[in-house]
Amino acid sequence: MTDENSDFAQTSPSPLASMTIARVLGIDIRMHFSVVVIFALISTSLAASIFPQWHPEWGTAQNWVAAVSAAILFFISLLTHEMAHSVVARRCGIEISAITLFIFGGVAEMKGEPKSPRDEFLIAGAGPLASFVLALLFGILVSLMVGDPQSLLNEEDSLNMADLSVLATICMWLSSINFMLAVFNLLPGFPMDGGRLFRAAIWWRTGNLMQATQMAAQVGSGFGWVFIGIGAIQLFSGNTVNGLWLILIGWFIRRLALTSVASMMLDQALRGFDVRAIMRTRFDKVPANTSTKQFIDDYLLRSTQQLWPVHADDRDIGYVTAHSFGGEDSGLKEATDNLDQHMHPLDQAHSINPDLSAKEAFERLAMYPFPLPVVEDGQVIGIITHADIIRWFAFHKIAT
Ligand SMILES: [Zn+2]
Structure with a gap:
């Protein structure tokens, strides 16, 4: 049961496999499909193992009703933990886009990092604190329902549990699971x-x-x-x-x-960097009337350049890459057509804006792992690849 910030996009559950189930205090509550697995696991272990041990007298139906109710309340507890992080984060000026429940617990997706150690401390501490408070509240509920809490402490567990009502049993389990959730989340990793x-x-x-x-x-x-x-x-x-x-x-x-x-x-x-600061600016362009064969012989095989803007009458009209020709086996040596037959257009889907932040460009190129032309006023002013950003980052890291 871990949680984390949004900036670690690689480890967050995929938003594609999640659906929004509710909206609480302006925060979308999403459920990843893997929750079904953990929900089934928790319900089954409660209904088939834990509750029958505590209450040998319960029937199958009673076990399952209690188990499913407890599992639902467990997920609400998990949500409360994440809500606690979110509410405090928001008070510290960090926007929360959504809370997603998934197989390992919950994630509050924060837009940004805490600005000070104090903020970080408050945001991180709020979740386990909420879990401890829930453990305490469920514990108090159990003692209220039992009437004389002393009777629980004096006798052996197996005997005591049998005395608990269905509701008290569920609260007992929720108290211990919330306690464990708080302790687990407090591991210093x-x-x-x-x-x-x-x-x-x-x-x-x-x-x-x-x-x-x-x-x-x-x-x-x-x-x-x-x-x-x-x-x-x-x-x-x-x-x-x-x-x-x-x-x-x-x-x-x-x-x-x-x-x-x-x-x-x-x-x-x-x-603080945009695409303009990181893009490659030294590259060749190719005339549109170049034959494909000539392009391969004179450009593609003579350079490490990965993308060539194609121009006609001093205007850039598209681009080609090594991938534009359908691979080595397509008999390109004998190709008789011209380059413009293989060209991609310079539209939004096939180009990148020079003012886009480097971070956003990095994310976009991770989804579309090919070089892209950087286009301004219809002209190609640069070329950028995912590897370029990593390379730039590596140099930057050495320099600082
Ligand atoms: Zn937490």
Whole structure:
């Protein structure tokens, strides 16, 4: 049950596989399809294992009704945890676009990073605090329903549980699961809440956000390994499902830690730059009446350039790339047509605006992994690829 910020787009559940189920305090609540899996897992484990142990006298129907109700309330608890992060983030001036529930818990998608260690501390702390408060509230409800809480403490668990009503049983489980949720999220591995608190502390001490992030992410990655290790031990001792689950969570924590640092470094480096600052400006153009054969012999095979603007009468009318010709097997050596037969237009879908931010260009080129012409007033003024931005970033990183 982890959560993270929006800027780590690579690790967020895909918005394509999510649907909006509600809108609370102006925040879209989305559900990723993987929630169905975890919902089924939780309901089944409650109905088939946990509740029958606590209440041998319950029938199958009663077990399932209680289990499904508890699972729904669990997801509402999860949502409350994320809402707590979101409300505090908003008070700190960070916009929240949506909360998405997915297989590993919830994600509050924040637009931007906390501006100070104090903000980070408050935002990160709000979620676990909400979970602790829920644990406490459900615990209080149980004690109110039991009447004499002392009777729960004195006897053995199995006996006590049987005395609980359906409602009290559900509250009991919710109290413990919310407590566990808070504790799990407080593990100091970035970008989990505990890792964010840890980062806020280092940030506050050193004043260096990047260094703090790297340290917190290293601890996060270490925790990922601990989970994988414990999972492997469980796996080999015959506890297959638990083992696999822990390995999966460990892998996920590690991935979050690594990608969040990479994404943050990239963010930092690209901040304030637009496409114009990063694009390639040294390139050749090709006349539209060039034959395809001549283009391949004289341009394509003589340069590492990946995209050629095509011009006619001093106007750019399109472009070709090495991919425009349908591969090496298409008998291009014998091609008799002209270049304009293979040209892409310079429309919005096939070009990029020089004023687009470097970050947005990076995201767009990740979705469309080919070089794109940078077009201003109908003329190609530059060429940009995903690799160009990474290369630019690598040089920039060395220079700072
Ligand atoms: Zn959280």
